[in-house]
Amino acid sequence: xxxxxxxxxxxxxxxxxxxxxxxxxxxxxxxxxxxxxxxxxxxxxxxxxxxxxxxxxxxxxxxxxxxxxxxxxxxxxxxxxxxxxxxxxxxxxxxxxxxxxxxxxxxxxxxxxxxxxxxxxxxxxxxxxxxxxxxxxxx
Numbered sequence: 001x002x003x004x005x006x007x008x009x010x011x012x013x014x015x016x017x018x019x020x021x022x023x024x025x026x027x028x029x030x031x032x033x034x035x036x037x038x039x040x041x042x043x044x045x046x047x048x049x050x051x052x053x054x055x056x057x058x059x060x061x062x063x064x065x066x067x068x069x070x071x072x073x074x075x076x077x078x079x080x081x082x083x084x085x086x087x088x089x090x091x092x093x094x095x096x097x098x099x100x101x102x103x104x105x106x107x108x109x110x111x112x113x114x115x116x117x118x119x120x121x122x123x124x125x126x127x128x129x130x131x132x133x134x135x136x137x138x139x
Contacts, residue, residue, distance in 0.1 A: 003040075003041075003043055003046075005045065006105065006108075008043050008045045008046050009045075009049075009086070009105055009109070010109065010112075011038065011040050011043070011046050012045070012046045012049040012050055012086060013082055013083060013086055013109050013113070014034075014038075015030070015031065015034055015046070015050045016049075016050065016053055016082040016085060016086055017078060017079060017082040017113075018030065018034060019054075020078040020081070020082060021078075027050065027051060027054045031047070031050055031051070048094070049086060049089060049090070049094075052089050052093055053085045053086060053089045056089060056092070056093070057085065060084075060085045060088045060089060060092075061073045061085070063088055063129050063132075064076070064081070064084050064085075064088070064125065064129075067125050067128040067129050067132070068084075068121070068125045071121075077114065077115075077118065079110075079113050079114040079118070080110065080114055080118050080121065080122055083106050083109045083110055083113070083114070083122055084106070084122060084125060084126065086106065086109075087102045087103060087105070087106035087122075087126050088102075088126070088129055090102040090105075091103075091126075091129065091130060091133055092133060099130045099133070099134065100130075102126070103123065103126045103127060103130060106122055106123075106126055107119055107122060107123050110122045110123075
């Protein structure tokens, strides 16, 4: 069954979240096992996001630390942290995902998987990062 982008994004989020509990395990192993168990199949978007977030995690976390006023990445819930990393990766590295779509989808993931108070936090951090990214593009 082909996945639409929202389903693929949710699957990518679930993989990122799962990885939070498997520190020290190779992403390729986690991905292989999860795709087998969940029957995700070969989805280019999921693969790009999952491995891309891993590859750029320090940079993504630096952006989160910079824009999450008073919060360090390590203090943010695993759910919010996974959602933020996914959305920032989309804004920064995926040309086919407009910034506002990445933010809206992140808020939707937050509504579905995180506590209610997290929505405004995720939205605020991502809008601040979007402004920085758009500012950098216009230089």
